[in-house]
Amino acid sequence: MxxxxxxxxxxxxxxxxxxxxxxxxxxxxxxxxxxxxxxxxxxxxxxxxxxxxxxxxxxxxxxxxxxxxxxxxxxxxxxxxxxxxxxxxxxxxxxxxxxxxxxxxxxxxxxxxxxxxxxxxxxxxxxxxEPEQRATYQRWALADRCEVAASLAEDLLGLAQAGLYPHADLVWDQLARVVAQAETVAAGAPLLGEKWLPSLLSQDDAEPFRPVPALPEPQWLSAAAHSPFFAPVQTRLADALLTLWPTDAEPEPFDEARLGGFGWLPQRYSDGWFLRRGDTRVPLTDGEIRTWQQSAARRART
Structure with missing residues (x-):
């Protein structure tokens, strides 16, 4: 303290x-x-x-x-x-x-x-x-944040398709905070109110506060498959999940062409990995999530 x-x-x-x-x-x-x-x-x-x-x-x-x-x-x-x-x-x-x-x-x-x-x-x-119960809490809390993120991504799809871009901007800002919460939970923090994020994000830093990382400027008009502006959400959530479910599996070939449109996000349940957009779920192996994560990271750098 x-x-x-x-x-x-x-x-x-x-x-x-x-x-x-x-x-x-x-x-x-x-x-x-x-x-x-x-x-x-x-x-x-x-x-x-x-x-x-x-x-x-x-x-x-x-x-x-x-x-x-x-x-x-x-x-x-x-x-x-x-x-x-x-x-x-x-x-x-x-x-x-x-x-x-x-x-x-x-x-x-x-x-x-x-x-x-x-x-x-x-x-x-x-x-x-017990330590095992604290670890299980982390997994439930992170899974919850990923569910919230998926729900917000579904809203973004609907709002963008309807041309309600100012509304989508508000959801985009909310998604930035949810992704930051996921990262603090993966780092070991409890799921506290959003107002405490600057302190929780800096718990391993010398500085007492760190601003919530901003997401890129969204491009709703040109939003399409594998949109670069959405890639940081994907890679940051994947990184958070892999912190709690690490894997040393070698990347496996994965055909992303079947994932039309932006908004796909990762999740990890006890029966494995999957990508989710709305009510659609695409199961992945450990090797495929590694490939998908690397692909999202490349898009995020563009």
Whole structure:
């Protein structure tokens, strides 16, 4: 964590609130969660706490401590165990995505687990998440960002074809942030709000902030197969996915001529790689994704 006056003050408030909650709810655990637990805070940040109880308790609600709002959410231990179960394994196939839907619906809760920093906890209790569960969280979160990117790419296709170029420009800007989120997740960061991207993008840099990388100026009028302006989206998402699913397979021949129009994006499920555009999915081998990635990288440099 990078110490700031706002961060240090809020960590002190969190400790104070946790001690009071521990007295009020005997046997409960209190976790600091969210951006603050990752060392991110601004001058008006709230403090988010998770109160873990064995039995159901009424929601404690919010409280003010030294003028700082503390939001407390109460959940039962069994609920937290259910969340952990979703992080036992990354299991989603092109023919069975029910688990993926369940995980995406609970992704904000899983992010609480990923960021959780115990403030009060039983001495014999282990880590909030095991390393394998943290790795599974990364894969679910990255798969989620790729799904969002694919949905935005589908919007771009429709808007460009309809000549709604100002609308497409707005979606293009949103896609830039989603791609940046995918890169931060692949680098090990939790999936936090977009406002924290400059800090998350620079977590390995000497500089405290790094702007969200801009995408090239789109050329909607001339958008066609293998459009160079879309290639950076493709190669950056492929690079992020290959960070979590590395392969040393040799590149294999792959006929891209069958991929008409721009908008194709990569995804990785537990049953392998595929390219997606709208509802169309084209399965790829490890060697073919290497070839496709290299081709996208060449287009991005043009």
């Amino acid at each position: 990078t110490a700031t006056p706002w961060l240090n003050t809020r960590l002190e408030v969190a400790e104070h609130a946790a001690a009071a909650l521990a007295d009020e709810y005997a046997g409960a655990d209190v976790w600091l969660v969210g951006a603050l637990a990752e060392g991110l805070a601004h001058q008006h940040s709230d403090v988010d706490l998770l109160l873990i109880t064995q039995e159901f308790v009424a929601e404690p609600g919010s409280r003010l401590i030294h003028g700082i709002r503390v939001d407390v959410r109460a959940v039962r231990e069994t609920t937290v165990d259910d969340w952990r179960t979703l992080l036992d394994a990354f299991i989603v196939t092109r023919g069975a995505i029910a688990t993926f839907r369940a995980v995406r619906a609970r992704l904000s809760d899983l992010t609480l687990l990923r960021t959780a920093r115990p403030l009060t906890q039983a001495p014999d209790q282990g880590a909030v998440l």
